[in-house]
Structure formats: structure tokens, C-alpha cells
Amino acid sequence: TNVRNAGDQLPRYVRVNTLKTTLEDVIDYLKREGFSYQGHANGIQDLSGLSKNAFICDLHLPNLLVFSEKTDFHDHYLYKAGHIILQDKASCLPAFLLNPPAGSHVIDACAAPGNKTSHLAALMGNKGKLFAFDLDAKRLSTMSTLLLRAGVTCHRLANQDFLKVDPLGADYKDVKYILLDPSCSGSGMVCLRDGSSEQPEDQAQTQEASRLQALSAFQQRCLSHALTFPQVQRVVYSTCSIHTEENEQVVAACLQQNPNFRLVRLLPHWPERGLSPHTHCLRASTTKTLTHGFFVAMFERQSNGSQAIL
Numbered sequence: 001t002n003v004r005n006a007g008d009q010l011p012r013y014v015r016v017n018t019l020k021t022t023l024e025d026v027i028d029y030l031k032r033e034g035f036s037y038q039g040h041a042n043g044i045q046d047l048s049g050l051s052k053n054a055f056i057c058d059l060h061l062p063n064l065l066v067f068s069e070k071t072d073f074h075d076h077y078l079y080k081a082g083h084i085i086l087q088d089k090a091s092c093l094p095a096f097l098l099n100p101p102a103g104s105h106v107i108d109a110c111a112a113p114g115n116k117t118s119h120l121a122a123l124m125g126n127k128g129k130l131f132a133f134d135l136d137a138k139r140l141s142t143m144s145t146l147l148l149r150a151g152v153t154c155h156r157l158a159n160q161d162f163l164k165v166d167p168l169g170a171d172y173k174d175v176k177y178i179l180l181d182p183s184c185s186g187s188g189m190v191c192l193r194d195g196s197s198e199q200p201e202d203q204a205q206t207q208e209a210s211r212l213q214a215l216s217a218f219q220q221r222c223l224s225h226a227l228t229f230p231q232v233q234r235v236v237y238s239t240c241s242i243h244t245e246e247n248e249q250v251v252a253a254c255l256q257q258n259p260n261f262r263l264v265r266l267l268p269h270w271p272e273r274g275l276s277p278h279t280h281c282l283r284a285s286t287t288k289t290l291t292h293g294f295f296v297a298m299f300e301r302q303s304n305g306s307q308a309i310l
């Protein structure tokens with residue numbers, strides 16, 4: 001179908017795992033293998049139409065290489081050795097934007113299979129504490145393998161419902177950063193979308209609407225819970241959904257309930273914004289950013305009295 005094709009036509013993104021190697025070493029390795037290095041991209045248009053053996057550095061994210069849609073690294077040595085992570089560009093945004101410093105205490109609330117966890121660990125230089133939770137034991141076991149391969153050592157995995165994690169627990173008293181990437185409809189994942197259905201149209205629409213309402217309520221609870229950790233300064237919220245119910249509406253409800261937090265204006269040069277009035281947030285899509293559909297918001301605690309001063 002057309003939708004399936006849209007996914008196949010996206011550039012392939014490769015995140016260099018700085019816990020194991022450097023951008024320069026990966027570029028050299030690939031050049032020696034016959035890939036042609038094109039330097040840094042200047043605009044989004046440079047990311048599409050790359051020839052089969054060409055690659056380029058992304059313009060928004062550091063340590064991110066871009067290849068043609070025909071490139072597949074699943075059998076490549078660099079992937080098997082954990083030197084590179086195969087991760088869509090949009091899904092690299094949350095950890096990059098949260099940017100926890102080395103030594104900090106961080107929660108990845110819904111973490112499996114752990115691509116964002118390993119990205120956080122890389123940004124922290126494996127220094128500090130990275131608490132990762134997930135409800136699904138099977139996904140967590142995949143995650144352990146992935147983190148081992150990626151050389152992550154600063155994490156502590158728990159098969160636990162994030163909503164039941166006690167914000168006042170002694171372990172979390174120094175947590176200043178939370179990444180929240182909860183279950184969502186996945187409507188932004190173009191290769192997973194399938195237009196065909198046996199159901200009558202109106203019945204399917206009603207079911208879809210109630211599914212979105214349930215997801216939206218769950219996402220709001222998770223986000224509100226994240227905002228209750230006593231020392232938390234920044235919470236990044238992301239979904240791979242294109243539905244406003246799971247994105248701007250969740251953000252709006254949480255802002256209203258938590259007047260001590262505000263949105264951080266993210267990447268001013270990013271080409272696609274959250275729907276008005278939430279333009280501080282980012283959206284991503286196959287057409288405007290050449291990625292899967294995605295949404296990111298970042299909440300920041302207002303420092304005491306700053307409301308009065310500003």
C-alpha cells in the first residue's frame with residue numbers, strides 16, 4: 001500500500017553510540033568499506049535522495065548519520081558490536097533534548113526496548129543513575145541484551161508499573177530528569193499502518209475514538225505522576241502518535257493541573273511545531289522532517305518566584 005511505501009522511503013538513520021566509539025571512527029570505518037561521506041547536511045533536502053553508498057551527518061542531531069532508504073545495517077559488524085544503534089531520527093529527540101549531565105539521577109519511565117535509555121546513558125557518559133521501568137517482562141529482557149551490547153552500565157532495570165513508583169522513595173530523591181515515552185497508538189509509525197479493515201467504517205471510528213481516549217487518559221496520568229517527583233526539574237514527554245488527543249491535549253491538561261511547570265521552547269530551527277498554541281513542542285512527519293510521525297514536549301519546573309519576576 002501507499003502507507004507502507006512511505007515508510008520504506010524514509011532515510012535510514014544511524015546513531016553513533018559514544019559509549020563504544022566516536023563519530024570519527026565510525027565515519028572512517030564506513031569510508032574504508034567503500035561508503036562515500038558527504039559531510040554535514042545543510043538542510044532537510046540533503047537527507048533525501050542519497051545514493052546507495054552515500055551518507056551524511058544530520059543537521060539537527062549530533063552523532064547521527066543518515067543513509068539512503070536502501071541501506072540495511074542489521075547484519076553489519078558495527079551494529080552487532082553495539083557501536084551503532086539503528087534508531088529513527090525523531091526518536092533520538094527526547095534524550096538529546098533532556099540532555100542529563102554526567103552524574104545526574106534520571107528516570108526512563110516506560111523504557112523497553114531501551115533505545116532511548118542507551119541514548120541517555122551515552123549522554124551521561126555512563127555516570128550517574130539511570131532508573132528504567134517497564135511493565136512488560138519480555139520487552140525488558142530484550143532490553144537487557146540491547147543495553148549490554150551498547151555498553152550501558154549506569155542503569156537499574158525494574159519490571160514495575162511507573163504509576164506505582166513512589167516519588168517519595170529514597171532512591172528517587174535526587175532525580176532531576178525524567179524521560180516519559182509511554183505506550184501510544186503508534187499512529188506515526190508509517191510502516192505499521194494498514195488501511196485495510198474488515199470492519200464497517202463508522203464502527204471502526206467509534207472504537208478508535210475510545211481507544212484514543214483511554215490512551216490519552218493513561219498518558220496524562222503518567223505525565224502528572226512524573227511531575228510529582230520532588231526534585232524533578234525537567235520532564236520530556238514523547239509519543240510516536242500523530243493524534244492531538246495523545247499529544248497537545250495531554251500537554252494542555254498537565255499544564256493546567258501543574259502551574260509550577262512550563263513548556264521549554266524546543267529547537268527553534270526544527271521545521272515542524274506542535275499544534276497551536278503548543279508551538280514550543282515539536283512534531284515530526286514523513287513529509288516535513290523525513291522521519292516517522294512523532295511528538296515531543298519538555299516541561300520545566302518554574303524556579304521559585306520566577307513567575308513574579310518575569
Ligand code: SAM
Nearest residue numbers: 110111113114115116134135136161162181183
Ligand atoms: N522508550 C522505549 C524506547 O525508546 O525503546 C519505547 C517505549 S514504548 C513506546 C512504551 C513502553 O511502555 C512499552 O514497552 C510498555 O510495555 C511500557 N508501559 C506501558 N505501561 C506502562 C506502565 N504503566 N509502567 C511502565 N511501563 C509501561
